[in-house]
Amino acid sequence: MASYFSPQYLALLLPASVLLYAITPQRVRRVILLLASYLFFWAVSGSLIVFLLFSTLSIHHLGLWLDLLQQNSKAELAQAEADQRKALKAKAKKQQRGVILLGVVIHIGLLLTLKYSHFFFTNGNTLLRFLHMPAILPIPSFLLPIGISFYTLQAVSYLVDVYRGKIQADKNLFRLALFLGFFPQMMEGPICRYEQTAQRLWEVPKMQWNNFFLGSQRILWGVIKKMVVADRLNMFILSVFSGYDQYSGSVIALAAVCYTVQLYMDFSGTIDVALGSAQLFGVALPENFQRPFFSRTISEFWQRWHITLGTWFKDYIFYPVSMSKPMKNLTSKARKRFGPRYGPVLTSSVALLCVWLCNGLWHGSAWNYIFFGLYHFALIFAGNLVQPLVIQITERLHIDRNHLAYRIMQTVRTCILVCIGELFFRADGLRNGLKMAWRMVTNWSFSPITTGNIFAYGMDGPDLILVAVFLVLLFFVSLAQERGVKLGERLVAKPWPMRIAVYYIAICFLVIFGAYGIGYVPVDPIYAGF
């Protein structure tokens, strides 16, 4: 089983799990979900399932340890004199901090070792060679268990939330195991929080036809996005990114746009399948996308794209760093020195830089990912700096910032900036990314597009038309969703014959226009590689 789009998942594991779930009593349903989750993990990653089991056992144990320390501290405080309380509180916090530090070191350390040791050791050797020393560091190579970047963040958030007193430690190992390993979220997220999904999963709600249809519709929509659009663009993107020195700037620019579209269709399509699969069981996973290409700024884009990763970084890196005592003191001084607007902009940039370095590295162990993170840091930081100036200028020129034309201009600008970032994200290394960007500036020619030569690079005219038509359809669907229209629920409310007709058309569309079979190579979901 390679992914959620493989026949083994769509035709075997998912339907079998749903069927067994539907016909068994409540207590057994939990077991079915857990077994299906471990079966999925094992089918994709084999014996590497031990890493998931280890993470589950360790956060269960560390959570209980934290809970014990918190209970002991409460008991001690209840009996202590008023003047002793401060010292007791500090002592308890120190102990709890030790446990949380241990948990973070174990989980992030494991992730760093498996995913990044190759990168760090390779760069270490490069540095040694630069210093005219022998490159003696051995280059390790590890197999990565599926979803480790996703479930590690879930594990850390669980522990930190217990430490903060936001949630209580879970005594039930199996509930925690299901929260961490629930198969629809395993491959590409969404990155769930314990309070969002754990209890709902454990309640194993009864199956409802409404959820069944809504979930199935969403899965179908996700499969169409992935197989009709994302996979169709793959050949063109592959040929341009692997041999960019043969193409002019316009082709490279088109490839960057196509890759941005591919990434969105691939990732959001996979998330549709994940959320749809969970909905079949009556479980609502958090949304991961909110029409990101309607964003007016890069900052807003990241509030709408991969939302659960963004909120994770915000809650566990940005706010803890920017609201730490030293940073608050610095902010206070900076506000006095640079004013109430620019002071926080400057000091929060420290936390922002931490977030974007982590964001870049989270996506992969290569310099182009780090550059991708720093690129977005620079854009957001610059956006924060110039925002007051833009407000001043537009007010002086009597420009209505809420006028449609102004909003469209902002949205187009944001989309262009995103596409440039994705060029570096997709490039085979930072050097190639920079060369591609340079070629876009110095070797621009429209002739491959005007002469139709572009259709020789892995994408023909009908491919392009099909993608364009689907994107127009998606635009109107997104526009309706932006206005609060729930299209999926509206469809479910329609009479049977109409629904069957829509499902039939959608399935025919997928069968006829899906990029599979001769001439196409199956494409693994992109984010599963992160």
Add this chain to the structure above:
Amino acid sequence: MERLLELLEEIRPDLDFETCQDLIDGHHLNSLDIISIVAEVEDAFDVTIPTVEVIPHNFNSAQNLWDLIVRLQEEG
């Protein structure tokens, strides 16, 4: 509450804090605004807003933020 509204309008004069109920969910405030608001509120109302309280619900409207301030003041 009046002092809070004044303070919020100083930070983001372009927003209507009296009526807006989805300051976070509607993407009107970003994380930088939150940092500024936390710093201003802590100074003005002599409270410490812990990280765990920085959640969308507490910042979605001026009223919710005011409720948080009152609660933190009561908790000492």
